[in-house]
Amino acid sequence: MSILLKALHQTAACDPERIALQGAGSTFTYGELDQTIAESALCLNALDIRALGLLANNGLPWAQADLAALAANIPLVPLPLFFSPAQILHVIGDAGLDALLTDQPELVESLLQHAAIRFHHLGELGGLHLIRLQGIGVKTLPPGTAKVTYTSGTTGAPKGVCLSLAQMESVAVSLQQASEAQASDRHLCLTPLSTLLENIGGIYTPLLAGARTCLLPLQDVGLSGASSLDVGRMLQSMRACEASSAIMAPQMLHALVAASANGAPVPNTLRFVAVGGAPVSPRLLQRALQQGIPVFEGYGLSECASVVALNTPQDHQPGSVGRPLPHLAISFSDTGEILVSGSTFLGYLGQEQPMQPWPTGDLGYLDEQGFLHLTGRRKSLFITSFGRNVAPEWVERELTLHPAIAQAAVFGEARPHNVAVIVMRDGYSDLHVNAAVQMANQVLPDYARVSAWVLADAAFSATNQQQTANGRLKREAIQAAYADAIESLYQEEINVVF
Numbered sequence: 001m002s003i004l005l006k007a008l009h010q011t012a013a014c015d016p017e018r019i020a021l022q023g024a025g026s027t028f029t030y031g032e033l034d035q036t037i038a039e040s041a042l043c044l045n046a047l048d049i050r051a052l053g054l055l056a057n058n059g060l061p062w063a064q065a066d067l068a069a070l071a072a073n074i075p076l077v078p079l080p081l082f083f084s085p086a087q088i089l090h091v092i093g094d095a096g097l098d099a100l101l102t103d104q105p106e107l108v109e110s111l112l113q114h115a116a117i118r119f120h121h122l123g124e125l126g127g128l129h130l131i132r133l134q135g136i137g138v139k140t141l142p143p144g145t146a147k148v149t150y151t152s153g154t155t156g157a158p159k160g161v162c163l164s165l166a167q168m169e170s171v172a173v174s175l176q177q178a179s180e181a182q183a184s185d186r187h188l189c190l191t192p193l194s195t196l197l198e199n200i201g202g203i204y205t206p207l208l209a210g211a212r213t214c215l216l217p218l219q220d221v222g223l224s225g226a227s228s229l230d231v232g233r234m235l236q237s238m239r240a241c242e243a244s245s246a247i248m249a250p251q252m253l254h255a256l257v258a259a260s261a262n263g264a265p266v267p268n269t270l271r272f273v274a275v276g277g278a279p280v281s282p283r284l285l286q287r288a289l290q291q292g293i294p295v296f297e298g299y300g301l302s303e304c305a306s307v308v309a310l311n312t313p314q315d316h317q318p319g320s321v322g323r324p325l326p327h328l329a330i331s332f333s334d335t336g337e338i339l340v341s342g343s344t345f346l347g348y349l350g351q352e353q354p355m356q357p358w359p360t361g362d363l364g365y366l367d368e369q370g371f372l373h374l375t376g377r378r379k380s381l382f383i384t385s386f387g388r389n390v391a392p393e394w395v396e397r398e399l400t401l402h403p404a405i406a407q408a409a410v411f412g413e414a415r416p417h418n419v420a421v422i423v424m425r426d427g428y429s430d431l432h433v434n435a436a437v438q439m440a441n442q443v444l445p446d447y448a449r450v451s452a453w454v455l456a457d458a459a460f461s462a463t464n465q466q467q468t469a470n471g472r473l474k475r476e477a478i479q480a481a482y483a484d485a486i487e488s489l490y491q492e493e494i495n496v497v498f
Contacts, residue, residue: 003169004204005071009034011210018183020207022214022241023060030210033067040068040126047122050138051148053092053100054128054194055079055108057217061127062193063203065101068126070165075141077148077160078194081218082462087158089115094349095148095160096139101128142346142353149196151302151468160349163196167305170343172204174325178312179245179272179296185211186269188243190221190234190252197306201247201274214241231255231264238267245272249471250280251406253288253295258403260291274298274310278471279374281397282319297321299374303345303358304328309372320371329357330372336363337378363391380475382413388447390418392475395440395448402436404428407460409478410450411486417451419489421482423459430455452489454482 001009008030011018016031028036044052052074056062069076077095079088088111091097099122102108108131112119118134141148146165150158175181189202193215206213214237218224222233229252238246248256253275260266275285276298288295298310299321308330311322324330328342341357348354363381364374376391383389392410399408399420406425412418424433433453441449460466466477479486 002070002165004165004172004207005037005067007208007210008037008067011207015210018210019212021060021063022186022212024216024220026060028060028064033064036064036126037067037071040064041071043125044068044072044074047099047132049074049099051075051077051095051097051099051141053077053079053095053097054102055081055088055100056103056128057081058189058193058221059103059127059215059217061101061103063213063215064126065128066193066199066203070146073146075145075148077150078199080150080192080194080462082192083150083158084463084465085111085114091150091158091160092117092133093136094139094158095141096136098133098136100131100133101125102131103128105129105131139349141349145346147196147199148349149199149302161302162346162349163305164346167343167345168200168204170327171305171307171325172200172208174327175201175205175307175310176208178310178322178325179205179274180313181205181209181211181245183210185209185244185271186214186242187211187245188214188221188238188241189216190223190237190246190248192218192223196302197277197300198247200306206245214243216241229255231259235259235264235267238270242269243267244269245274246270247274247276248295249277250275250284250400251471253280253293254284254400254403256293257284257288257291260293261287266291266293270294272296272313276300276307276310276321278473279393279397281401283398283401285318299362299372301360301362303354304340304343304360305345308340308343308360311371315371317367317369317371320367320373322372323370324372330366331357332365333359335378336365336375338362338364338372338374377472382411384412384418384447385414385416390448395420395444395450396473398440398443399436399450402432402439404432404436407456407473409460409473409475411475411479415490418449419486420450420453421456421478421486422453423456454485454489456482 012030012034018030020030020033021028122130142162144164145162147163148160187206191198221237222230273295296311300307309322309324331339338360339357344358395410396408407423409421
Protein backbone atom coordinates (compact mmCIF):
# COMPACT_ATOMS: atom_id res chain seq x y z
CA MET A 1 0.00 0.00 0.00
CA SER A 2 1.21 3.52 -0.67
CA ILE A 3 2.87 5.39 2.22
CA LEU A 4 0.54 8.32 1.66
CA LEU A 5 -2.72 6.35 1.59
CA LYS A 6 -1.62 4.28 4.58
CA ALA A 7 -0.93 7.43 6.62
CA LEU A 8 -4.29 8.89 5.58
CA HIS A 9 -6.06 5.66 6.56
CA GLN A 10 -4.33 5.58 9.95
CA THR A 11 -5.30 9.18 10.73
CA ALA A 12 -8.86 8.43 9.63
CA ALA A 13 -8.95 5.47 12.03
CA CYS A 14 -7.48 7.39 14.99
CA ASP A 15 -9.12 10.79 14.47
CA PRO A 16 -11.85 10.55 11.81
CA GLU A 17 -13.32 14.01 12.58
CA ARG A 18 -10.06 15.87 12.00
CA ILE A 19 -10.31 18.11 8.93
CA ALA A 20 -8.07 16.99 6.08
CA LEU A 21 -9.15 19.30 3.26
CA GLN A 22 -10.84 22.68 3.57
CA GLY A 23 -12.46 24.11 0.46
CA ALA A 24 -14.62 27.08 -0.44
CA GLY A 25 -17.58 26.41 1.82
CA SER A 26 -17.05 22.70 2.45
CA THR A 27 -14.57 20.31 4.05
CA PHE A 28 -13.44 16.70 4.08
CA THR A 29 -12.61 15.12 7.41
CA TYR A 30 -9.99 12.38 7.36
CA GLY A 31 -12.73 9.82 7.82
CA GLU A 32 -14.79 11.21 4.94
CA LEU A 33 -11.78 11.56 2.66
CA ASP A 34 -10.62 8.01 3.31
CA GLN A 35 -14.05 6.63 2.46
CA THR A 36 -14.54 8.90 -0.57
CA ILE A 37 -11.18 7.92 -2.05
CA ALA A 38 -11.99 4.23 -1.71
CA GLU A 39 -15.40 4.67 -3.35
CA SER A 40 -14.07 6.82 -6.18
CA ALA A 41 -11.24 4.38 -6.84
CA LEU A 42 -13.78 1.55 -7.21
CA CYS A 43 -15.74 3.62 -9.75
CA LEU A 44 -12.61 4.38 -11.78
CA ASN A 45 -11.46 0.77 -11.76
CA ALA A 46 -14.87 -0.39 -12.99
CA LEU A 47 -14.44 1.83 -16.08
CA ASP A 48 -11.13 0.21 -17.07
CA ILE A 49 -9.36 3.54 -17.67
CA ARG A 50 -5.82 3.39 -19.08
CA ALA A 51 -4.80 7.03 -18.48
CA LEU A 52 -6.91 9.73 -16.80
CA GLY A 53 -6.61 13.44 -17.53
CA LEU A 54 -7.52 16.10 -14.95
CA LEU A 55 -8.40 19.63 -16.05
CA ALA A 56 -9.83 21.61 -13.13
CA ASN A 57 -9.35 24.58 -10.86
CA ASN A 58 -7.89 24.16 -7.38
CA GLY A 59 -10.42 22.73 -4.97
CA LEU A 60 -11.61 19.64 -3.14
CA PRO A 61 -12.61 17.83 -6.38
CA TRP A 62 -9.04 18.13 -7.74
CA ALA A 63 -7.55 16.54 -4.63
CA GLN A 64 -10.21 13.83 -4.53
CA ALA A 65 -9.58 12.89 -8.16
CA ASP A 66 -5.82 12.83 -7.68
CA LEU A 67 -5.96 10.60 -4.60
CA ALA A 68 -8.60 8.31 -6.12
CA ALA A 69 -6.40 7.75 -9.17
CA LEU A 70 -3.51 6.81 -6.87
CA ALA A 71 -5.73 4.36 -4.98
CA ALA A 72 -7.01 2.89 -8.26
CA ASN A 73 -3.49 2.57 -9.66
CA ILE A 74 -4.48 4.59 -12.73
CA PRO A 75 -1.90 6.98 -14.23
CA LEU A 76 -3.09 10.57 -13.78
CA VAL A 77 -2.21 13.37 -16.18
CA PRO A 78 -2.87 16.87 -14.73
CA LEU A 79 -3.59 19.55 -17.34
CA PRO A 80 -2.68 23.13 -16.37
CA LEU A 81 -5.50 25.62 -16.86
CA PHE A 82 -3.11 28.01 -18.60
CA PHE A 83 -2.26 25.53 -21.35
CA SER A 84 -3.39 26.67 -24.78
CA PRO A 85 -6.04 24.63 -26.66
CA ALA A 86 -3.28 23.27 -28.90
CA GLN A 87 -1.26 22.17 -25.87
CA ILE A 88 -4.27 20.47 -24.26
CA LEU A 89 -4.99 18.53 -27.44
CA HIS A 90 -1.30 17.64 -27.71
CA VAL A 91 -1.35 16.16 -24.19
CA ILE A 92 -4.53 14.21 -24.85
CA GLY A 93 -2.97 12.53 -27.88
CA ASP A 94 0.56 12.29 -26.52
CA ALA A 95 -0.50 10.54 -23.30
CA GLY A 96 -3.23 8.48 -24.96
CA LEU A 97 -5.91 9.69 -22.56
CA ASP A 98 -9.10 7.66 -22.70
CA ALA A 99 -10.92 9.60 -19.96
CA LEU A 100 -10.91 13.14 -18.62
CA LEU A 101 -12.19 14.69 -15.39
CA THR A 102 -12.99 18.40 -15.62
CA ASP A 103 -14.93 21.29 -14.13
CA GLN A 104 -15.01 22.94 -17.56
CA PRO A 105 -17.04 20.54 -19.71
CA GLU A 106 -18.04 23.17 -22.28
CA LEU A 107 -14.40 24.04 -22.98
CA VAL A 108 -13.43 20.37 -23.26
CA GLU A 109 -16.36 19.56 -25.52
CA SER A 110 -15.49 22.45 -27.83
CA LEU A 111 -11.86 21.34 -28.08
CA LEU A 112 -12.77 17.72 -28.73
CA GLN A 113 -15.33 18.64 -31.38
CA HIS A 114 -12.86 20.94 -33.11
CA ALA A 115 -10.27 18.13 -33.18
CA ALA A 116 -12.90 15.59 -34.33
CA ILE A 117 -12.31 13.43 -31.24
CA ARG A 118 -15.30 11.28 -30.33
CA PHE A 119 -16.49 11.41 -26.73
CA HIS A 120 -19.42 10.79 -24.44
CA HIS A 121 -20.27 11.73 -20.86
CA LEU A 122 -20.13 9.15 -18.09
CA GLY A 123 -21.70 11.36 -15.41
CA GLU A 124 -19.95 13.01 -12.45
CA LEU A 125 -17.27 11.86 -10.04
CA GLY A 126 -16.55 13.95 -6.97
CA GLY A 127 -18.08 17.07 -8.49
CA LEU A 128 -16.20 16.78 -11.78
CA HIS A 129 -17.55 15.77 -15.17
CA LEU A 130 -16.15 12.44 -16.36
CA ILE A 131 -15.76 12.29 -20.13
CA ARG A 132 -14.79 9.15 -22.04
CA LEU A 133 -12.56 9.80 -25.06
CA GLN A 134 -12.69 7.48 -28.04
CA GLY A 135 -10.30 6.85 -30.90
CA ILE A 136 -7.20 8.05 -29.01
CA GLY A 137 -4.24 5.84 -29.81
CA VAL A 138 -2.95 3.66 -27.00
CA LYS A 139 0.36 4.87 -25.59
CA THR A 140 2.72 2.67 -23.59
CA LEU A 141 3.77 4.31 -20.33
CA PRO A 142 6.89 3.21 -18.47
CA PRO A 143 6.04 0.44 -15.96
CA GLY A 144 5.06 1.89 -12.60
CA THR A 145 3.92 5.28 -13.93
CA ALA A 146 1.54 6.91 -11.45
CA LYS A 147 1.57 10.42 -12.83
CA VAL A 148 2.59 12.17 -16.03
CA THR A 149 3.36 15.81 -15.36
CA TYR A 150 3.82 17.97 -18.42
CA THR A 151 6.55 20.55 -18.53
CA SER A 152 6.58 23.06 -21.34
CA GLY A 153 10.37 23.31 -21.26
CA THR A 154 11.84 25.48 -24.00
CA THR A 155 9.49 24.51 -26.82
CA GLY A 156 5.78 24.96 -27.45
CA ALA A 157 4.94 21.24 -27.30
CA PRO A 158 4.87 20.10 -23.64
CA LYS A 159 6.89 17.04 -22.62
CA GLY A 160 5.42 14.34 -20.40
CA VAL A 161 7.53 13.49 -17.35
CA CYS A 162 6.59 10.01 -16.09
CA LEU A 163 6.83 9.53 -12.33
CA SER A 164 6.26 6.57 -10.03
CA LEU A 165 4.33 6.78 -6.76
CA ALA A 166 7.48 5.80 -4.84
CA GLN A 167 9.40 8.73 -6.34
CA MET A 168 6.71 11.24 -5.43
CA GLU A 169 6.29 9.82 -1.95
CA SER A 170 10.05 9.97 -1.33
CA VAL A 171 9.90 13.71 -1.94
CA ALA A 172 6.76 14.11 0.19
CA VAL A 173 8.36 12.29 3.15
CA SER A 174 11.56 14.35 2.85
CA LEU A 175 9.53 17.57 2.70
CA GLN A 176 7.60 16.55 5.80
CA GLN A 177 10.88 16.12 7.67
CA ALA A 178 12.54 19.23 6.26
CA SER A 179 9.60 21.57 6.87
CA GLU A 180 8.76 19.98 10.23
CA ALA A 181 5.17 19.55 9.06
CA GLN A 182 2.86 18.68 11.93
CA ALA A 183 -0.79 17.85 12.52
CA SER A 184 -1.58 21.40 13.66
CA ASP A 185 -0.46 22.89 10.33
CA ARG A 186 -2.74 24.54 7.80
CA HIS A 187 -1.24 24.64 4.34
CA LEU A 188 -2.79 27.09 1.87
CA CYS A 189 -2.37 26.21 -1.81
CA LEU A 190 -1.45 29.44 -3.60
CA THR A 191 -0.24 27.89 -6.85
CA PRO A 192 -2.01 25.52 -9.27
CA LEU A 193 -2.32 21.92 -8.15
CA SER A 194 -1.40 20.93 -11.71
CA THR A 195 2.08 22.13 -10.74
CA LEU A 196 3.93 19.12 -9.34
CA LEU A 197 5.44 21.04 -6.41
CA GLU A 198 2.05 22.15 -5.09
CA ASN A 199 0.58 18.70 -5.78
CA ILE A 200 3.23 16.99 -3.65
CA GLY A 201 4.06 19.74 -1.15
CA GLY A 202 0.50 21.04 -0.81
CA ILE A 203 -1.50 17.80 -0.65
CA TYR A 204 0.74 14.79 -0.03
CA THR A 205 3.03 16.28 2.62
CA PRO A 206 0.23 17.73 4.81
CA LEU A 207 -1.73 14.46 4.61
CA LEU A 208 1.36 12.52 5.71
CA ALA A 209 1.56 14.79 8.75
CA GLY A 210 -2.15 14.57 9.53
CA ALA A 211 -2.47 18.29 8.79
CA ARG A 212 -5.06 20.40 6.97
CA THR A 213 -4.81 21.68 3.40
CA CYS A 214 -6.84 24.72 2.36
CA LEU A 215 -7.91 24.35 -1.28
CA LEU A 216 -9.53 27.47 -2.71
CA PRO A 217 -10.14 28.35 -6.36
CA LEU A 218 -7.14 30.19 -7.75
CA GLN A 219 -9.09 33.42 -8.19
CA ASP A 220 -9.94 33.33 -4.47
CA VAL A 221 -6.24 33.42 -3.56
CA GLY A 222 -5.57 36.26 -6.01
CA LEU A 223 -4.18 34.32 -8.96
CA SER A 224 -5.62 34.76 -12.44
CA GLY A 225 -4.18 33.51 -15.68
CA ALA A 226 -0.54 32.49 -15.58
CA SER A 227 0.97 35.64 -14.11
CA SER A 228 -1.63 38.07 -12.70
CA LEU A 229 -1.66 38.37 -8.91
CA ASP A 230 -3.92 40.31 -6.53
CA VAL A 231 -1.76 40.42 -3.42
CA GLY A 232 -4.62 41.81 -1.33
CA ARG A 233 -6.70 38.74 -2.07
CA MET A 234 -3.74 36.50 -1.38
CA LEU A 235 -3.24 38.05 2.05
CA GLN A 236 -6.96 37.87 2.78
CA SER A 237 -7.03 34.15 2.00
CA MET A 238 -3.95 33.56 4.15
CA ARG A 239 -5.60 35.28 7.09
CA ALA A 240 -8.97 33.57 6.60
CA CYS A 241 -7.32 30.16 6.39
CA GLU A 242 -4.92 30.90 9.26
CA ALA A 243 -2.22 29.50 7.00
CA SER A 244 0.93 28.21 8.63
CA SER A 245 2.62 27.18 5.38
CA ALA A 246 2.48 28.06 1.70
CA ILE A 247 4.44 27.67 -1.52
CA MET A 248 5.18 30.76 -3.60
CA ALA A 249 6.79 31.68 -6.86
CA PRO A 250 9.40 34.48 -6.58
CA GLN A 251 7.01 37.09 -8.00
CA MET A 252 4.45 36.22 -5.34
CA LEU A 253 7.04 36.69 -2.63
CA HIS A 254 8.06 40.00 -4.21
CA ALA A 255 4.45 41.18 -4.09
CA LEU A 256 4.08 40.03 -0.48
CA VAL A 257 7.25 41.85 0.58
CA ALA A 258 6.12 45.03 -1.19
CA ALA A 259 2.68 44.85 0.45
CA SER A 260 4.26 44.29 3.85
CA ALA A 261 6.58 47.27 3.33
CA ASN A 262 3.49 49.39 2.57
CA GLY A 263 1.85 48.43 5.86
CA ALA A 264 -0.16 45.32 5.01
CA PRO A 265 0.13 42.93 7.97
CA VAL A 266 1.57 39.50 7.24
CA PRO A 267 -0.36 36.75 9.05
CA ASN A 268 1.42 35.78 12.26
CA THR A 269 0.30 32.17 11.77
CA LEU A 270 2.88 31.67 9.01
CA ARG A 271 5.85 29.52 9.98
CA PHE A 272 7.12 28.12 6.66
CA VAL A 273 6.95 29.75 3.23
CA ALA A 274 8.77 27.83 0.51
CA VAL A 275 9.85 29.80 -2.55
CA GLY A 276 11.33 28.43 -5.74
CA GLY A 277 10.65 27.58 -9.37
CA ALA A 278 12.85 30.41 -10.60
CA PRO A 279 15.91 32.32 -9.32
CA VAL A 280 15.31 34.45 -6.23
CA SER A 281 17.31 37.54 -5.35
CA PRO A 282 19.21 37.11 -2.05
CA ARG A 283 18.29 40.70 -1.18
CA LEU A 284 14.60 39.91 -1.65
CA LEU A 285 14.93 36.98 0.74
CA GLN A 286 16.73 39.19 3.22
CA ARG A 287 14.00 41.82 3.03
CA ALA A 288 11.35 39.14 3.54
CA LEU A 289 13.08 37.83 6.66
CA GLN A 290 13.49 41.37 8.01
CA GLN A 291 9.74 41.83 7.65
CA GLY A 292 9.05 38.65 9.60
CA ILE A 293 8.16 36.45 6.64
CA PRO A 294 9.57 32.95 7.36
CA VAL A 295 10.75 32.25 3.82
CA PHE A 296 12.96 29.35 2.75
CA GLU A 297 14.35 29.04 -0.76
CA GLY A 298 14.47 25.68 -2.49
CA TYR A 299 15.30 24.15 -5.83
CA GLY A 300 13.88 21.35 -7.91
CA LEU A 301 12.56 20.18 -11.25
CA SER A 302 9.83 17.89 -12.50
CA GLU A 303 12.31 15.26 -13.64
CA CYS A 304 13.33 14.81 -10.00
CA ALA A 305 9.72 14.69 -8.75
CA SER A 306 9.91 18.39 -7.77
CA VAL A 307 12.14 19.35 -4.80
CA VAL A 308 15.86 18.55 -4.84
CA ALA A 309 17.17 20.92 -2.15
CA LEU A 310 15.56 23.16 0.46
CA ASN A 311 16.55 25.53 3.21
CA THR A 312 14.89 24.70 6.50
CA PRO A 313 14.45 26.32 9.91
CA GLN A 314 17.26 24.09 11.24
CA ASP A 315 19.62 24.41 8.26
CA HIS A 316 19.44 27.77 6.56
CA GLN A 317 22.21 29.29 4.46
CA PRO A 318 21.34 32.64 2.78
CA GLY A 319 22.39 32.67 -0.86
CA SER A 320 21.94 28.91 -1.22
CA VAL A 321 18.93 26.79 -2.16
CA GLY A 322 19.49 24.61 0.87
CA ARG A 323 20.90 21.17 1.50
CA PRO A 324 19.89 18.32 -0.83
CA LEU A 325 16.98 16.27 0.49
CA PRO A 326 18.07 13.02 2.17
CA HIS A 327 16.56 10.63 -0.38
CA LEU A 328 18.84 11.77 -3.22
CA ALA A 329 22.47 12.49 -4.04
CA ILE A 330 24.13 15.40 -5.84
CA SER A 331 27.23 15.33 -8.02
CA PHE A 332 28.64 17.56 -10.74
CA SER A 333 29.91 17.20 -14.29
CA ASP A 334 33.27 18.56 -15.41
CA THR A 335 31.50 21.75 -16.52
CA GLY A 336 29.78 22.27 -13.17
CA GLU A 337 26.36 20.95 -14.20
CA ILE A 338 24.29 19.59 -11.30
CA LEU A 339 23.65 15.84 -11.55
CA VAL A 340 20.93 14.18 -9.46
CA SER A 341 20.58 10.51 -8.57
CA GLY A 342 18.20 8.68 -6.26
CA SER A 343 14.97 10.41 -7.25
CA THR A 344 14.76 10.74 -11.00
CA PHE A 345 11.83 10.15 -13.29
CA LEU A 346 11.00 7.04 -15.30
CA GLY A 347 11.52 8.88 -18.57
CA TYR A 348 9.83 11.29 -20.93
CA LEU A 349 6.72 9.82 -22.46
CA GLY A 350 7.61 8.05 -25.70
CA GLN A 351 11.37 8.37 -25.21
CA GLU A 352 14.15 6.14 -23.94
CA GLN A 353 15.00 5.76 -20.26
CA PRO A 354 16.68 8.84 -18.78
CA MET A 355 20.37 9.17 -18.06
CA GLN A 356 21.59 8.25 -14.58
CA PRO A 357 22.47 10.42 -12.78
CA TRP A 358 20.16 12.98 -14.33
CA PRO A 359 21.82 16.10 -15.84
CA THR A 360 19.65 18.97 -14.65
CA GLY A 361 20.92 21.64 -17.04
CA ASP A 362 21.64 23.86 -14.02
CA LEU A 363 25.10 24.99 -12.96
CA GLY A 364 26.11 25.14 -9.33
CA TYR A 365 28.27 23.91 -6.47
CA LEU A 366 28.11 22.58 -2.92
CA ASP A 367 29.81 24.72 -0.27
CA GLU A 368 31.83 23.33 2.63
CA GLN A 369 28.69 23.01 4.77
CA GLY A 370 26.88 20.99 2.10
CA PHE A 371 24.53 23.73 0.89
CA LEU A 372 23.74 23.84 -2.82
CA HIS A 373 24.32 27.09 -4.72
CA LEU A 374 22.99 27.80 -8.21
CA THR A 375 25.02 29.87 -10.64
CA GLY A 376 22.87 29.69 -13.78
CA ARG A 377 21.54 27.50 -16.56
CA ARG A 378 24.00 25.63 -18.77
CA LYS A 379 22.08 26.55 -21.90
CA SER A 380 21.43 30.18 -20.93
CA LEU A 381 25.04 30.97 -19.99
CA PHE A 382 26.45 33.31 -22.62
CA ILE A 383 29.89 34.64 -23.48
CA THR A 384 30.36 38.30 -24.32
CA SER A 385 32.60 39.46 -27.14
CA PHE A 386 35.21 40.20 -24.47
CA GLY A 387 35.22 36.53 -23.45
CA ARG A 388 33.35 36.94 -20.17
CA ASN A 389 30.87 34.28 -19.03
CA VAL A 390 27.54 35.73 -17.85
CA ALA A 391 24.73 33.80 -16.15
CA PRO A 392 21.70 35.95 -17.02
CA GLU A 393 19.69 34.65 -14.04
CA TRP A 394 22.15 36.38 -11.73
CA VAL A 395 21.63 39.75 -13.46
CA GLU A 396 17.86 39.27 -13.66
CA ARG A 397 17.63 38.62 -9.93
CA GLU A 398 19.20 42.01 -9.24
CA LEU A 399 16.95 43.78 -11.76
CA THR A 400 13.70 42.35 -10.42
CA LEU A 401 14.53 43.29 -6.86
CA HIS A 402 13.36 46.82 -7.70
CA PRO A 403 9.57 47.25 -7.51
CA ALA A 404 9.47 48.93 -10.94
CA ILE A 405 10.62 45.74 -12.70
CA ALA A 406 8.29 42.75 -12.69
CA GLN A 407 10.36 40.55 -15.01
CA ALA A 408 13.58 40.83 -17.00
CA ALA A 409 15.38 38.80 -19.65
CA VAL A 410 19.05 39.58 -20.23
CA PHE A 411 20.99 38.90 -23.43
CA GLY A 412 24.56 39.51 -24.58
CA GLU A 413 25.95 36.50 -26.46
CA ALA A 414 28.98 37.62 -28.54
CA ARG A 415 28.13 41.27 -27.86
CA PRO A 416 30.27 43.97 -26.26
CA HIS A 417 27.65 44.68 -23.60
CA ASN A 418 24.42 43.26 -22.20
CA VAL A 419 20.86 44.36 -22.85
CA ALA A 420 17.54 43.50 -21.26
CA VAL A 421 13.90 43.10 -22.18
CA ILE A 422 11.99 44.43 -19.18
CA VAL A 423 8.39 44.02 -18.00
CA MET A 424 7.48 47.17 -16.08
CA ARG A 425 4.99 47.10 -13.22
CA ASP A 426 1.87 49.25 -13.37
CA GLY A 427 2.28 52.69 -11.85
CA TYR A 428 5.94 53.11 -12.83
CA SER A 429 7.67 54.94 -15.66
CA ASP A 430 10.73 54.58 -17.86
CA LEU A 431 12.61 56.78 -15.42
CA HIS A 432 11.87 54.36 -12.59
CA VAL A 433 13.07 51.43 -14.70
CA ASN A 434 16.22 53.29 -15.65
CA ALA A 435 16.92 54.02 -11.97
CA ALA A 436 16.33 50.36 -11.16
CA VAL A 437 18.83 49.26 -13.81
CA GLN A 438 21.37 51.70 -12.41
CA MET A 439 20.88 50.30 -8.90
CA ALA A 440 21.40 46.75 -10.15
CA ASN A 441 24.51 47.78 -12.07
CA GLN A 442 26.05 49.19 -8.92
CA VAL A 443 26.28 45.71 -7.37
CA LEU A 444 27.29 43.90 -10.58
CA PRO A 445 30.77 43.64 -12.12
CA ASP A 446 31.24 45.62 -15.31
CA TYR A 447 30.94 42.62 -17.64
CA ALA A 448 27.53 41.67 -16.17
CA ARG A 449 25.95 45.12 -16.20
CA VAL A 450 23.02 46.09 -18.41
CA SER A 451 23.83 49.02 -20.67
CA ALA A 452 20.52 49.29 -22.54
CA TRP A 453 16.98 47.98 -22.28
CA VAL A 454 13.63 47.83 -24.03
CA LEU A 455 10.15 47.51 -22.56
CA ALA A 456 8.27 44.28 -23.20
CA ASP A 457 4.86 44.42 -24.84
CA ALA A 458 3.41 42.01 -22.27
CA ALA A 459 4.48 39.94 -19.28
CA PHE A 460 6.42 36.75 -19.94
CA SER A 461 3.95 33.94 -19.28
CA ALA A 462 3.05 30.39 -20.14
CA THR A 463 0.14 31.80 -22.15
CA ASN A 464 2.38 33.58 -24.65
CA GLN A 465 4.95 30.76 -24.57
CA GLN A 466 7.64 33.01 -23.04
CA GLN A 467 7.75 31.28 -19.64
CA THR A 468 7.45 27.70 -18.43
CA ALA A 469 4.80 26.59 -15.96
CA ASN A 470 7.26 26.79 -13.06
CA GLY A 471 8.46 30.29 -13.89
CA ARG A 472 11.58 29.72 -15.98
CA LEU A 473 12.05 32.12 -18.87
CA LYS A 474 11.91 30.71 -22.40
CA ARG A 475 14.83 32.78 -23.61
CA GLU A 476 14.75 31.71 -27.23
CA ALA A 477 11.07 32.65 -27.48
CA ILE A 478 11.64 36.04 -25.82
CA GLN A 479 14.66 36.73 -28.00
CA ALA A 480 12.72 35.83 -31.13
CA ALA A 481 9.76 38.02 -30.12
CA TYR A 482 11.99 41.04 -29.47
CA ALA A 483 14.74 40.39 -32.04
CA ASP A 484 14.30 43.70 -33.84
CA ALA A 485 14.07 45.69 -30.62
CA ILE A 486 17.17 43.99 -29.19
CA GLU A 487 19.12 44.66 -32.37
CA SER A 488 18.06 48.29 -32.25
CA LEU A 489 19.56 48.60 -28.79
CA TYR A 490 22.94 47.69 -30.18
CA GLN A 491 22.57 49.78 -33.32
CA GLU A 492 20.97 52.92 -31.93
CA GLU A 493 21.69 52.71 -28.21
CA ILE A 494 18.03 53.37 -27.35
CA ASN A 495 17.29 53.52 -23.61
CA VAL A 496 20.97 53.58 -22.75
CA VAL A 497 21.34 53.65 -18.99
CA PHE A 498 22.54 57.05 -17.84
